[in-house]
Amino acid sequence: VSGPSSQPFPALAWGRVRVAGAMGYEDDRDRDRDRDRKGDKKKKRRSASSESAERSREREKRRRKQQQQYVNKNRGPGTAGGGQSMFWDGFQWVPRADSSANDVNANRKNRRLYLGNLPYHLGVTEDSFSKQLYETMRDRGMCNDPNQNPVLHVWFARDKGANYGFCEVASIEETERALQLDGMLVLGVPVSLKRPNDAVNPMGMIGGVPVGLQGMAMPGQGPMLALPAVQVTATSPIICINEVLKVDDKTTADDYTDVSEDMKEGCGAHGKVVSVLIIRPEHAQGRPGLKPGDVYIQCGTTDDATKIMRAMGHRKYDGRQINMTSFEESKFMTELKPLA
Numbered sequence: 302v303s304g305p306s307s308q309p310f311p312a313l314a315w316g317r318v319r320v321a322g323a324m325g326y327e328d329d330r331d332r333d334r335d336r337d338r339k340g341d342k343k344k345k346r347r348s349a350s351s352e353s354a355e356r357s358r359e360r361e362k363r364r365r366k367q368q369q370q371y372v373n374k375n376r377g378p379g380t381a382g383g384g385q386s387m388f389w390d391g392f393q394w395v396p397r398a399d400s401s402a403n404d405v406n407a408n409r410k411n412r413r414l415y416l417g418n419l420p421y422h423l424g425v426t427e428d429s430f431s432k433q434l435y436e437t438m439r440d441r442g443m444c445n446d447p448n449q450n451p452v453l454h455v456w457f458a459r460d461k462g463a464n465y466g467f468c469e470v471a472s473i474e475e476t477e478r479a480l481q482l483d484g485m486l487v488l489g490v491p492v493s494l495k496r497p498n499d500a501v502n503p504m505g506m507i508g509g510v511p512v513g514l515q516g517m518a519m520p521g522q523g524p525m526l527a528l529p530a531v532q533v534t535a536t537s538p539i540i541c542i543n544e545v546l547k548v549d550d551k552t553t554a555d556d557y558t559d560v561s562e563d564m565k566e567g568c569g570a571h572g573k574v575v576s577v578l579i580i581r582p583e584h585a586q587g588r589p590g591l592k593p594g595d596v597y598i599q600c601g602t603t604d605d606a607t608k609i610m611r612a613m614g615h616r617k618y619d620g621r622q623i624n625m626t627s628f629e630e631s632k633f634m635t636e637l638k639p640l641a
Contacts, residue, residue, distance in 0.1 A: 409469065410497075412476045416466040417493030419457060425487055427455040427466075434468070437485060442571065442612030443478035451475040467497065478615070533614055535606035539628040540568075540598040545618055548582060548593040557581065563618070564598055571612040573601030576641060584640050597628060597637055 419425055435450040437443075444451050449471075457466035470476040484491045546552070546560050557579050564577045578597040585591040600606040606627065614625045 408473060411473050412470045413497055414468050414470065414476065414479060415493070415495045415497045416455075416457075416468060417464070417495065418490060419464045419466055419492060420488045420490040421457070421464055423488040423490065427457055430457075430466075430487065431455045431468070433487060434479070434482070434485075437482060438475070438479060442615070443475060443481070445472060445475060451479075474615075533607070533610045533625075535600075535603050535610055536627040537630045537633075538600040538603050538606050539630050539633045540600065540606050540610060541626050541628040542596040542598070542623050543626075544592060544594045545596045545623065546579065546594040547619075560596065564596060567616075568598055568609045568613055572605030572608040574605075574609075575599040575601055578637055578641050580640075588636075591637075597633060599633065599638075 416430070419430070431450070431452045434452050435444075438451065439447045451471040453469045453471055455466065455468045458464075470479055480494060480496070483494045485494065486492075542564075545564075546556060560579055561577045565574050568574050576599045578599070580591050580593050580595045580597075582593045585593050598606075598609070600609060610625045610627075614623070616623060
C-alpha cells in the first residue's frame with residue numbers, strides 16, 4: 302500500500318491530461334477535416350463559377366464575331382474599313398445606325414414628328430421636351446440604344462398664338478415607337494405626337510397592330526386621326542417566345558444553357574425572372590402544342606412581365622425578330638413547370 306509520500310493523484314491527473322490531450326488532438330483533426338471539406342466545397346463553387354464565366358466569355362466571343370461578320374457583309378463598297386460602333390441591346394451586339402450626312406438627309410421626312418398642344422404658358426422648352434421624350438422612350442424600352450438620346454433636334458414655333466413644333470428622331474424604327482406616346486403628358490398637358498403631312502411612311506406593325514398612317518394627308522382629305530396608342534400589356538406572369546433556338550442535330554446542351562442565361566440576363570434587367578424553360582425535343586414528344594426551341598419565362602409578377610415585354614419585345618435574338626406573348630399561368634404550372 303502506498304504511503305502518503307507516494308502521491309498517486311498526480312499520476313492520475315497526468316493520465317487525465319494525456320486523455321484530454323488525445324481528445325484535443327482528435328478535435329484538431331476534426332477541425333482540419335472540416336476545413337478541408339469546406340475548402341473542397343469552395344473549390345467546387347469556384348470551379349462551377351469559373352466554368353460559367355468561361356461559357357459567358359465564349360458566348361460573348363461568338364456574338365462579337367457574328368456581329369462583325371454581319372457588319373462586314375452589309376458594309377457598302379465605299380465604306381471605310383474601320384470598325385463600326387456597336388451597342389448592347391440586351392440580347393446581342395448591334396451596329397449603331399450610320400449617322401453620315403447623306404443617310405440622315407435621305408430619310409429625314411420619315412424621322413420627323415409633329416408636336417401639338419405644347420404648353421408654352423407653363424414654361425416648356427425645347428431642351429426640357431427633348432429630355433422628357435428621351436427618358437420616356439428609354440423607360441419603355443423604345444430606344445435602340447438606351448444610353449443614347451434618339452431625339453436629335455426639337456423646334457418650337459414661336460409665332461403669336463402658336464403651340465406646335467417638330468422634332469427629329471435618330472431612326473425610323475424609333476420614330477415609329479415614339480408615335481405610341483401620342484397624348485404624353487408634359488407639365489400635366491397631353492401633347493400630340495403625329496407625323497407631319499409631308500411624311501411618306503412605310504406601313505409598319507407594332508404589337509400586331511398596323512401603324513404609320515398617323516397624320517398622313519390623303520388625296521382630297523385632311524390629315525387622318527391618329528390611331529390609339531399601342532402599348533403592350535401582359536395578362537400573365539408567364540411569357541412565351543416562339544422558337545428562340547433553332548433546334549437541329551447539331552444543337553448541344555451548351556446551346557440551351559446559353560439561351561437560358563441570355564434570357565435571364567437580358568430580360569432580368571427589366572423585371573424579376575423566376576425561371577426560364579426551353580422546350581427540348583424530348584419535351585415535345587407526345588405534346589402537340591410544344592415546339593423545340595420555344596422559351597417560357599416565369600416572371601415574378603404580371604407587372605414584371607409587362608416591363609420585360611415592353612423593353613425587349615422589339616429586340617432580335619440571333620439576328621431574328623422575337624415575338625413575346627403572354628401564356629396562361631395555370632397551364633404553365635401544371636403542364637410545363639414539371640418539365641424543368
